[in-house]
Amino acid sequence: MTTPALALRGLTKAFGGLVAVDGLDMAVRPGEVHGLIGPNGSGKSTTLNLISGLLRPTRGQVLLEGRDVTGQGAAARVRLGIARTFQNIRLFRHLTVLDNVLAATYPRTRAGLLAVLARTPAMRSEEEAARRRSLELLDLVGLGRRAADLPGDLPYAQQRLVEIARALATGPRVLLLDEPAAGMNPAEKQELLALIRRLNREFGLTVVLVEHDMSLVMQACDRITVLNFGSRVAEGTPQEVRRHPEVVRAYLGTRFADPAAREARSGA
Numbered sequence: 001m002t003t004p005a006l007a008l009r010g011l012t013k014a015f016g017g018l019v020a021v022d023g024l025d026m027a028v029r030p031g032e033v034h035g036l037i038g039p040n041g042s043g044k045s046t047t048l049n050l051i052s053g054l055l056r057p058t059r060g061q062v063l064l065e066g067r068d069v070t071g072q073g074a075a076a077r078v079r080l081g082i083a084r085t086f087q088n089i090r091l092f093r094h095l096t097v098l099d100n101v102l103a104a105t106y107p108r109t110r111a112g113l114l115a116v117l118a119r120t121p122a123m124r125s126e127e128e129a130a131r132r133r134s135l136e137l138l139d140l141v142g143l144g145r146r147a148a149d150l151p152g153d154l155p156y157a158q159q160r161l162v163e164i165a166r167a168l169a170t171g172p173r174v175l176l177l178d179e180p181a182a183g184m185n186p187a188e189k190q191e192l193l194a195l196i197r198r199l200n201r202e203f204g205l206t207v208v209l210v211e212h213d214m215s216l217v218m219q220a221c222d223r224i225t226v227l228n229f230g231s232r233v234a235e236g237t238p239q240e241v242r243r244h245p246e247v248v249r250a251y252l253g254t255r256f257a258d259p260a261a262r263e264a265r266s267g268a
């Protein structure tokens, strides 16, 4: 069996008496788009925080391509290839869109931010390359023309795309997206879907997608893990998950259920 791009083993996070993530096992295969869904408060964001190293688990392990990264901090995990976006957009408000993306490239530059600020010649050429790369990433997410703007001048949906460009600037192998479609209209969601597919297929990125928009999740994902009360209640392809009785009953409603199952239930 191939080593998972990302594996969670018995991952548990308690906040005082509240167990937000409870013995979660999950394996994300290399090159797949893996959905993580569940009702409000089921532990999705906490799971992303545990994967990205913003939170330390109470128990359990996070493995990146077979390597145990549970003891590594968030910055180390970025360098190892895990990048993320946030449910609540976290951009530098006083930096341009381009500089927001550029700032994320520094973990990848050899000498780091201080040397770049000192502006040695070697650093200047490295900075030029990083600037070109950042512009390419903004083009990729469709925002090349907004590079000089401040994030606050962009509609909310586009700010989410800047966050994706910024995550890409760290050169990840695994990209964690926390509700990227929040605040997007249907046309913007279609563009987001196309972007996720492109990142996955053309750039070989493994993606973990936390998202409430079930239509987007069902279209974007190869496999889906369903959480409730911090535990896995179902896992499988979109087809399998949307037919899962517990999922249909608890989370998706009949709207997303398999049409044949819906007809059987209604006696049609």
Ligand SMILES: Nc1ncnc2c1ncn2[C@@H]1O[C@H](COP(=O)(O)OP(=O)(O)OP(=O)(O)O)[C@@H](O)[C@H]1O
Residues within 6 Å of the ligand: 015, 018, 019, 020, 038, 039, 040, 041, 042, 043, 044, 045, 046, 047
């Ligand atoms: N830092 C924290 N301190 C205490 N409790 C927390 C903390 N973070 C999350 N929780 C609790 O853990 C549970 C899981 O929260 P989490 O945000 O992971 O759920 P979620 O599935 O992402 O929800 P949503 O879909 O609403 O974003 C919730 O009961 C939440 O109140």
